[in-house]
Amino acid sequence: MSTRLRKITQQVLVGNVKVGGGAPIVVQSMTNTDTVNVKATVNQIIELATAGSEMVRITVNSEEAAQAVASIKEQLIAQNCFVPIIGDFHFNGHKLLEKYPDCAAALDKYRINPGNVGRGKSRDPQFQQMIEFACQYAKPVRIGVNGGSLDQAVLTRLLDENRQLAQPEPLAAVARKAIVLSALESAVKAEEIGLGKDKIILSCKISNVQELIAIYEDLAARCNYALHLGLTEAGMGSKGIVASAAALSVLMQQGIGDTIRISLTPEPGASRTQEVIVGQEILQTMGFRSFTPMVISCPGCGRTTSDYFQKLALNIQSYLRDQMPIWRTQYAGVETMEVAVMGCVVNGPGESKNANIGISLPGTGESPVAPVYEDGEKTVTLKGDHIAEEFQAIVQRYIETHYGKSE
Numbered sequence: 001m002s003t004r005l006r007k008i009t010q011q012v013l014v015g016n017v018k019v020g021g022g023a024p025i026v027v028q029s030m031t032n033t034d035t036v037n038v039k040a041t042v043n044q045i046i047e048l049a050t051a052g053s054e055m056v057r058i059t060v061n062s063e064e065a066a067q068a069v070a071s072i073k074e075q076l077i078a079q080n081c082f083v084p085i086i087g088d089f090h091f092n093g094h095k096l097l098e099k100y101p102d103c104a105a106a107l108d109k110y111r112i113n114p115g116n117v118g119r120g121k122s123r124d125p126q127f128q129q130m131i132e133f134a135c136q137y138a139k140p141v142r143i144g145v146n147g148g149s150l151d152q153a154v155l156t157r158l159l160d161e162n163r164q165l166a167q168p169e170p171l172a173a174v175a176r177k178a179i180v181l182s183a184l185e186s187a188v189k190a191e192e193i194g195l196g197k198d199k200i201i202l203s204c205k206i207s208n209v210q211e212l213i214a215i216y217e218d219l220a221a222r223c224n225y226a227l228h229l230g231l232t233e234a235g236m237g238s239k240g241i242v243a244s245a246a247a248l249s250v251l252m253q254q255g256i257g258d259t260i261r262i263s264l265t266p267e268p269g270a271s272r273t274q275e276v277i278v279g280q281e282i283l284q285t286m287g288f289r290s291f292t293p294m295v296i297s298c299p300g301c302g303r304t305t306s307d308y309f310q311k312l313a314l315n316i317q318s319y320l321r322d323q324m325p326i327w328r329t330q331y332a333g334v335e336t337m338e339v340a341v342m343g344c345v346v347n348g349p350g351e352s353k354n355a356n357i358g359i360s361l362p363g364t365g366e367s368p369v370a371p372v373y374e375d376g377e378k379t380v381t382l383k384g385d386h387i388a389e390e391f392q393a394i395v396q397r398y399i400e401t402h403y404g405k406s407e
Helices: 038-051 063-078 093-099 101-106 120-136 152-163 171-193 209-222 237-253 274-285 308-330 348-354 387-402
Strands: 012-014 017-019 026-030 055-059 085-089 109-112 141-146 200-205 226-229 294-297 338-342 357-360 370-374 377-382
Touching: 012 200, 017 026, 026 274, 038 055, 038 063, 038 274, 055 063, 063 085, 063 093, 063 101, 085 093, 093 101, 093 109, 093 120, 109 120, 120 141, 120 171, 141 171, 152 171, 171 200, 171 209, 200 209, 209 226, 209 237, 226 237, 237 274, 294 308, 308 338, 308 387, 338 348, 348 357, 348 370, 357 387, 370 387, 377 387
Parallel strands: 026 055, 055 085, 085 109, 109 141, 141 200, 200 226, 294 338, 338 357
Antiparallel strands: 012 017, 357 370, 370 377
16 A cells, blocks of 8 residues: 555544544545435436445535435435435525524435535625534535635735735736635634634645646645535536546545545446546555455457457456445455456466466467466466356456455
């Protein structure tokens, strides 16, 4: 695992999950169902939690949505799903929390955007009201500043101050300062109202990678609040994955960040769980946490004209991820296992020996046999039409014999 120096922040307890204070970095996600549709929302929360989301945020944007929250929480508990639920509030959160106390009590955390909590004279009273509800119900709050909905009062104030300087800073630099200052000033207000530092998480999310890195470096240097990381509106497919990985990895390598979300635009009809898997894989490939056995496989070349090793790597990877909800409760440490599926003799045996368990499939023109290695030693050679099934059985047997029973 990574030995980077972790910035120790104030720990916050969200439901049963520890955030900050040196606790492992938490992966979270958000539903995209209509919260009013209780069944669909419950099903998606369970799907996300099963995939590994350790907290799930839901939209609470209307009276109907607020009325649905308590029922959602009850149905989750009835199905033995205890993942913390976060209420995402904008514009009218103060009214919803006041009118629907069951909603306020059922949620495990509130998310407040200072730029959307109110305008003009109404901003401070509405923010105060939401913080007072958090104090009343002993709930933590994420004060989440977004570049796309930045508190204009803060930005205007800084722009006015900037114009008075002999050498004014560029607009982008002033905007970065405004984002950070909005978060910090709102946190100070929350503490003045009575919310403890151990109930506050901050985030400052924008969609530009370099700007995000600069903002969080500044924010982390100026406070010890727990920090939520995320590249907002990251995008779809490889663009969103690469951008999120680039930004978050740089920050986490510096010890910045206590919880993350990968804000991918899902493809039509695609599962929402992709953002959870990507978040886990970023943490695991960086060496910060382990979630599921990792599959090492080669990209293929002219030596691997058959696609057999590609299909086997895909099948094994899917098999390992599908089995993890079961294995996690049965075999302690199985998530740290490495499995190698290689396509020819060049690197195949070496990589297979370095993994806990590996198979080196024959490349073009090589003997049609596949040696299997366990902890560096060749244990069997597979051949014939059932290599995939036999290797999967070997992986299962290895897990059963090498990982102790979970408590």
